Amino acid sequence: MAVSSSRAAGLVRGRSRLRRDREAPEAYQALVSVSVFAAAHQGEVGQVAVAVADAVIEVPISDTYASHTIDLMFVPFAGQSVEVSMNFEPGLSVVTLSGISLGPAGPVDDPAEPI
Numbered sequence: 001m002a003v004s005s006s007r008a009a010g011l012v013r014g015r016s017r018l019r020r021d022r023e024a025p026e027a028y029q030a031l032v033s034v035s036v037f038a039a040a041h042q043g044e045v046g047q048v049a050v051a052v053a054d055a056v057i058e059v060p061i062s063d064t065y066a067s068h069t070i071d072l073m074f075v076p077f078a079g080q081s082v083e084v085s086m087n088f089e090p091g092l093s094v095v096t097l098s099g100i101s102l103g104p105a106g107p108v109d110d111p112a113e114p115i
Helices: none
Strands: 031-039 046-052 055-063 066-074 082-090 091-106
Touching: 031 046, 031 055, 031 082, 046 066, 046 091, 055 066, 055 091
Parallel strands: none
Antiparallel strands: 031 066, 031 091, 046 055, 046 082
């Protein structure tokens, strides 16, 4: 999906849903990964924001057309589906959504513990 500069300012929302397995633990981490090709207008910096559950990440986009992968870990709300939204802030020239994945996250090492 390509978005022109006239539509890029917050008009497009991507949604995906993930239902928890009944035997999944009450609290677990999930990962959403969004891949876009994007560029801001010449000399400007735009921004792509991805939100899911109560987690939000904002990624600055320069005026060089490039691939960006945005990974966001979160804890889904128990018993509810998950909604992923993307907001395109002013300054973006073009955004092309090239992929999105959503699922349980793998184990994360605790940096406080020695390996």
